[in-house]
Amino acid sequence: MLLFIEQLLNGLQLGVMLFLMSAGLTLVFGIMQVINLAHGSFYMIGAYVAATVAARSGSFLLGMAVALPVAAAVGMTVELTVLRRLYKRDHLDQVLATFGLIFFFNELTRIIWGRQPLFMDIPAWLGGAVELLPGVHYPVYRLAIILVGVLVALFLYLLFSRTRLGMQIRAGASNREMVAALGVNIRLLYTLVFGLGTMLAALAGIMAGPILAVEAGMGESILILTFVVIVIGGIGSVRGALIGALLVGMVDTMGRAFLPDVLRFVFSPATADTLGASLSSMSVYIFMAMVLTFKPAGLFPAHN
Amino acid sequence: MINRKAVINVLGLLIFLLLPPLTQLFGQEYLLSLFSRILIYGLAAASLDLILGYGGMVSLGHAVFMGIGGYSVGILAFHSYESTAFMSWPLLISGTENALLVWPVAVLAAAFFGLVTGAICLRTKGMHFIMITLAFAQMAYYFFVSLSTYGGSDGLSLYNRNTMPLFDLGSDVTFYYLCLGILLVFLLMGHRLMQSHFGRVISGCRENEQRVQVLGFASYRYKLACYTFAAAAAGLAGALLANQGEFVSPGLMHWTKSGEIMVMVLLGGMGTLTGPVLGAATLLLMEDFLAMYTEHWMVILGPFLIVVVLFAKRGLYGLLTGAGGRHD
Numbered sequence: 001m002l003l004f005i006e007q008l009l010n011g012l013q014l015g016v017m018l019f020l021m022s023a024g025l026t027l028v029f030g031i032m033q034v035i036n037l038a039h040g041s042f043y044m045i046g047a048y049v050a051a052t053v054a055a056r057s058g059s060f061l062l063g064m065a066v067a068l069p070v071a072a073a074v075g076m077t078v079e080l081t082v083l084r085r086l087y088k089r090d091h092l093d094q095v096l097a098t099f100g101l102i103f104f105f106n107e108l109t110r111i112i113w114g115r116q117p118l119f120m121d122i123p124a125w126l127g128g129a130v131e132l133l134p135g136v137h138y139p140v141y142r143l144a145i146i147l148v149g150v151l152v153a154l155f156l157y158l159l160f161s162r163t164r165l166g167m168q169i170r171a172g173a174s175n176r177e178m179v180a181a182l183g184v185n186i187r188l189l190y191t192l193v194f195g196l197g198t199m200l201a202a203l204a205g206i207m208a209g210p211i212l213a214v215e216a217g218m219g220e221s222i223l224i225l226t227f228v229v230i231v232i233g234g235i236g237s238v239r240g241a242l243i244g245a246l247l248v249g250m251v252d253t254m255g256r257a258f259l260p261d262v263l264r265f266v267f268s269p270a271t272a273d274t275l276g277a278s279l280s281s282m283s284v285y286i287f288m289a290m291v292l293t294f295k296p297a298g299l300f301p302a303h304n
Numbered sequence: 305m306i307n308r309k310a311v312i313n314v315l316g317l318l319i320f321l322l323l324p325p326l327t328q329l330f331g332q333e334y335l336l337s338l339f340s341r342i343l344i345y346g347l348a349a350a351s352l353d354l355i356l357g358y359g360g361m362v363s364l365g366h367a368v369f370m371g372i373g374g375y376s377v378g379i380l381a382f383h384s385y386e387s388t389a390f391m392s393w394p395l396l397i398s399g400t401e402n403a404l405l406v407w408p409v410a411v412l413a414a415a416f417f418g419l420v421t422g423a424i425c426l427r428t429k430g431m432h433f434i435m436i437t438l439a440f441a442q443m444a445y446y447f448f449v450s451l452s453t454y455g456g457s458d459g460l461s462l463y464n465r466n467t468m469p470l471f472d473l474g475s476d477v478t479f480y481y482l483c484l485g486i487l488l489v490f491l492l493m494g495h496r497l498m499q500s501h502f503g504r505v506i507s508g509c510r511e512n513e514q515r516v517q518v519l520g521f522a523s524y525r526y527k528l529a530c531y532t533f534a535a536a537a538a539g540l541a542g543a544l545l546a547n548q549g550e551f552v553s554p555g556l557m558h559w560t561k562s563g564e565i566m567v568m569v570l571l572g573g574m575g576t577l578t579g580p581v582l583g584a585a586t587l588l589l590m591e592d593f594l595a596m597y598t599e600h601w602m603v604i605l606g607p608f609l610i611v612v613v614l615f616a617k618r619g620l621y622g623l624l625t626g627a628g629g630r631h632d
Contacts (some may be wrong), residue, residue, distance in 0.1 A: 035431060037563075085614055091431060092362045096570055097613040099563045104606030111600050224442050224559065231435045247394035278450035289424060292436065296428055 015249025020204035021226040022241040024197025027099025030236020038101035040219025046202025060123035075198025117215035234298030255283035309625040343483040346581035349568040351537035355576030360510030365441030369414040371557025373542025376410035378460040378552035412541020418462035459553025473530035573619025
């Protein structure tokens with residue numbers, strides 16, 4: 001039972017990371033209708049810049065304060081130079097060009113930071129563990145990640161439902177020409193949305209820095225899971241991204257933690273372990289296939 | 305009929321035919337293994353072209369079929385070395401290194417996986433199709449990573465290539481010509497297929513699937529058949545690649561491999577079948593060439609790809625022949 005609660009929190013934490021990644025990506029999908037494989041690169045850039053600054057200055061917060069604008073600047077530059085030309089192209093062109101971007105960014109980080117992974121320390125004020133329930137100790141840092149996710153979700157909700165900018169973004173998603181005709185600078189709006197998405201991906205990268213190794217190519221493993229989240233949640237829907245991220249986080253964590261034990265009731269321990277290991281690493285994809293069999297457009301398809 | 309396209313095709317064929325004696329003449333035998341890989345990736349890219357270029361189905365998981373073909377070779381060879389059975393129930397299947405048995409198994413396994421996943425993937429369109437093909441490929445990738453019996457993420461090494469009556473596959477020259485022969489047969493078959501009634505329906509689905517349906521064709525079945533056929537060909541490419549390098553690993557079906565095959569198709573020219581072979585040659589030669597100068601060759605290749613996508617829409621084959629190429 002205690003283990004179950006701990007795994008529940010782990011699932012929640014993975015879900016929050018995935019939400020940070022998928023919120024930005026689903027906006028870009030939904031509003032600009034563009035597939036951006038390079039979203040994982042921004043996650044990586046965020047982690048690298050934060051790790052470097054934090055190591056030099058000794059301050060995690062300073063690392064974050066530098067990494068977020070740097071990543072946003074890189075993202076907006078990419079939007080201005082490459083992605084902007086792809087909005088009207090078909091998905092194939094978008095896939096290939098952003099695939100090229102991945103090559104470029106991965107190799108660039110290897111040139112700048114070398115092939116050795118960087119390691120980021122958990123800031124002292126977030127170190128240690130707290131006793132949530134009698135017998136359940138949980139690292140403070142992972143709780144902080146969950147808190148950041150909740151704050152970001154709240155921020156996005158307020159941004160979209162309560163501000164003028166949010167209204168313009170929603171309008172731009174449903175009818176680009178109409179919004180432009182009303183005098184909104186839609187190109188600037190797109191660049192801003194892209195920057196916002198980049199910043200969220202970088203935030204995920206920064207938060208992941210202390211618990212994972214910071215290395216070239218780190219963005220790709222989470223990128224694919226992010227796609228799964230978006231497809232399950234429904235392309236273009238931030239609410240769908242939130243639900244999808246939490247579901248995927250839970251399915252993945254619970255599968256890895258408990259599937260081998262469950263299978264032991266039926267199979268011999270050796271078979272159960274092998275089968276459990278392969279089934280749990282595929283569980284997310286099986287879950288996605290199941291969702292799409294019943295809901296081909298995802299759980300919360302966006303209005304357009 | 306003599307035109308630019310025919311001249312280019314004949315020239316390309318001559319280069320490939322004369323390559324082994326030329327490499328021996330100049331003492332550059334290592335090029336032979338590179339060109340064998342070019343032929344094999346050319347087969348994979350041409351098979352992707354059937355669904356991507358002709359059918360307009362953007363699959364980002366094509367490498368998975370190569371992986372399945374490769375693992376068919378690897379797993380059967382593994383059981384042959386160990387003298388154990390791959391399966392003892394309900395059928396007794398023991399390991400083998402006979403290419404005449406192993407390669408058809410590789411093709412059938414890839415085709416079966418293509419049929420099952422294609423049946424699900426083709427229910428969706430556009431972005432969803434890209435994502436789902438990608439997800440199935442990742443699923444298979446993680447499945448093979450977790451198969452510790454067959455080496456897990458380290459993969460499987462073969463002690464030697466498969467055996468075949470009359471051909472000595474261990475000889476690099478023989479193996480090269482066999483790959484060339486298989487590729488040519490596939491290109492001819494693919495060409496005939498796409499000129500046929502079946503191919504017209506597939507191209508029609510790319511242009512406007514609704515119209516095809518209105519004309520009374522069950523477009524879904526045509527697309528699924530095309531997808532399965534492409535998967536089978538990629539499975540054969542995987543079996544050849546496993547033999548060429550005498551090694552298989554899950555890396556063969558990583559999604560970046562699928563991306564690379566897609567790049568080959570676009571680089572060479574979509575919907576031309578021959579173009580993707582040219583694309584495979586260009587990409588692999590470029591990798592090899594750039595790697596001689598810098599270990600960071602990807603930093604050049606990445607922007608090169610972006611430029612090709614943005615400005616050279618018809619691909620190299622389109623540029624050379626001045627015709628054909630890409631359909632938007």
